[in-house]
Amino acid sequence: MISRILAAAAPEGAETPNPLLPADYDILWSSVVFVVLLVFFWFKVLPGFKRMLDERAQAIEGRLADAEAAQKAAEARTAEVEADKAQLRAESSSIREDARAEGAAILSELKQQAAKDAERLSDTTKASLLAERDSAANALRGEIGALAIELASRIVGEKLDDDKVANRVVDEFIAELEGKKAK
Amino acid sequence: MSALSLFRAEDGEFSPPSIFEFYPEIVAFAGTPFAINRIMMIRLIVMVLLIVIFWLWTAKFNKAVKTGNVVPGRFQLLGELALNFVRKSIAHDQLGEKDGERFLPLLTTIFFMVFGMNITGVIPFANIAGTSVIGIPLVLAGVAYVTFIYAGTRKHGLRFFKNSLFPSGVPKPFYILVTPIELLSTFILRPVTLALRLLMNMIAGHLLLVLCFSATQFFFFQAGGLMSLFGVGTLLFGFAFTLFEILVSVLQAYVFTLLTTVYIQLALADEH
Numbered sequence: 001m002i003s004r005i006l007a008a009a010a011p012e013g014a015e016t017p018n019p020l021l022p023a024d025y026d027i028l029w030s031s032v033v034f035v036v037l038l039v040f041f042w043f044k045v046l047p048g049f050k051r052m053l054d055e056r057a058q059a060i061e062g063r064l065a066d067a068e069a070a071q072k073a074a075e076a077r078t079a080e081v082e083a084d085k086a087q088l089r090a091e092s093s094s095i096r097e098d099a100r101a102e103g104a105a106i107l108s109e110l111k112q113q114a115a116k117d118a119e120r121l122s123d124t125t126k127a128s129l130l131a132e133r134d135s136a137a138n139a140l141r142g143e144i145g146a147l148a149i150e151l152a153s154r155i156v157g158e159k160l161d162d163d164k165v166a167n168r169v170v171d172e173f174i175a176e177l178e179g180k181k182a183k
Numbered sequence: 184m185s186a187l188s189l190f191r192a193e194d195g196e197f198s199p200p201s202i203f204e205f206y207p208e209i210v211a212f213a214g215t216p217f218a219i220n221r222i223m224m225i226r227l228i229v230m231v232l233l234i235v236i237f238w239l240w241t242a243k244f245n246k247a248v249k250t251g252n253v254v255p256g257r258f259q260l261l262g263e264l265a266l267n268f269v270r271k272s273i274a275h276d277q278l279g280e281k282d283g284e285r286f287l288p289l290l291t292t293i294f295f296m297v298f299g300m301n302i303t304g305v306i307p308f309a310n311i312a313g314t315s316v317i318g319i320p321l322v323l324a325g326v327a328y329v330t331f332i333y334a335g336t337r338k339h340g341l342r343f344f345k346n347s348l349f350p351s352g353v354p355k356p357f358y359i360l361v362t363p364i365e366l367l368s369t370f371i372l373r374p375v376t377l378a379l380r381l382l383m384n385m386i387a388g389h390l391l392l393v394l395c396f397s398a399t400q401f402f403f404f405q406a407g408g409l410m411s412l413f414g415v416g417t418l419l420f421g422f423a424f425t426l427f428e429i430l431v432s433v434l435q436a437y438v439f440t441l442l443t444t445v446y447i448q449l450a451l452a453d454e455h
Contacts, residue, residue: 016202017202017203017205017206019202019205019316019317019382019386020317020379020382021317022316022317022318022321023218023316023318024216025212025215025216025217025218025219025223026223026316026317026318027318027321027322028216028217029219029223029226029227029318030226030318030319030321030322030323031322033226033227033229033230033296033319034292034296034319034322034323034326036230036234037230037233037234037292037295037296038288038289038292040233040234040237041237041288041291041292041295042288042292044237044238044241045237045240045241045266045291046266046287046288046291048241048244048245048248049240049241049244049262049263049266051244051245051248052244052245052247052248055247055248055251055253056247056253059251059253060253
């Protein structure tokens with residue numbers, strides 16, 4: 001049908017070519033172009049294209065594997081760090097315990113020593129007090145005796161010359177006083 | 184002639200496009216099988232351009248392999264897109280990966296050759312499709328024909344013809360009816376329709392464009408006056424058909440390649 005339309009459209013007088021019948025040069029150049037392109041695509045373009053795609057797939061797979069390895073390494077490292085941390089924590093708490101115990105020990109030792117010191121101090125103090133009291137008592141005894149004798153001799157109006165008798169009288173008197181006090 | 188007709192209308196008469204559009208004058212080797220006219224020249228130029236473009240893309244691919252670069256640039260991505268269109272959307276989808284790869288060189292060649300030859304129909308100064316003369320449609324249809332018969336006989340041997348002509352599951356008496364139909368449809372109509380569909384699309388497209396633009400020329404410069412308004416209409420139509428022809432170029436390349444693939448797939452299928 002189309003060829004009839006074409007024939008009608010053709011200028012009068014000229015012989016109308018049939019577009020369905022190929023000229024020899026038409027077939028030849030078509031074949032040449034086809035063969036050249038086929039060879040070109042077959043042996044040049046597509047192998048390069050395929051190699052590129054393969055390389056890319058491989059590269060991507062390789063990178064994925066690398067990333068996985070890196071992640072694993074990071075995980076291992078994290079676990080290591082965690083373990084270290086736990087160990088350090090345990091160590092530090094034990095050190096703290098030790099320190100506390102040691103502190104307690106030092107404290108009790110100091111307390112003991114202080115108590116001992118205090119005891120010793122009080123002992124010496126007591127001893128010196130006793131000694132002083134004794135000496136004071138002795139001094140007092142002498143003085144009081146003399147005073148009492150002087151007083152008594154004044155009262156009775158006579159001087160007691162004999163010191164021996166006087167001392168005995170005084171001692172007896174003090175002993176009496178002490179005996180009264182002890183009661 | 185189509186391009187020339189735009190500059191040639193001086194004689195005041197409208198010259199409609201004719202079949203001689205497709206038989207431009209021979210410029211070299213006249214009378215030999217190597218004769219070259221405008222259309223043959225266009226074919227050779229398209230061939231060279233295809234080779235140059237794909238050579239550049241292949242160079243990019245090779246460079247990517249060498250440098251281990253997995254991130255393609257824009258130009259390389261375009262090439263991958265084009266090649267993957269045939270590889271994935273046509274070959275792998277229809278034939279599966281193994282057979283798809285086997286026939287990929289042929290399918291890729293057919294697709295880009297048909298597209299390259301079609302698109303010259305709308306490219307300025309070429310203005311005619313390399314596929315608008317029957318040579319290329321015929322050669323490619325012949326290649327498709329040979330290929331699907333090769334694929335069938337390679338896989339099934341002579342059973343391929345028996346399976347094609349005497350489909351299983353049909354009662355024997357019906358073969359009187361079925362076998363001639365199968366013979367006609369599989370072994371005669373397939374290549375004929377492949378070639379003619381492409382050829383007629385390109386011829387009709389070219390004639391339409393020439394008609395629109397030569398009419399525009401006529402209305403603007405010969406008829407003049409109010410007739411110029413018609414020229415505006417024909418110019419718009421010409422523009423619209425140019426866009427349409429771009430679509431047809433891609434579509435016909437796709438259809439031709441897809442049908443070739445389907446024929447191969449049918450020949451490889453176990454059951455007919």
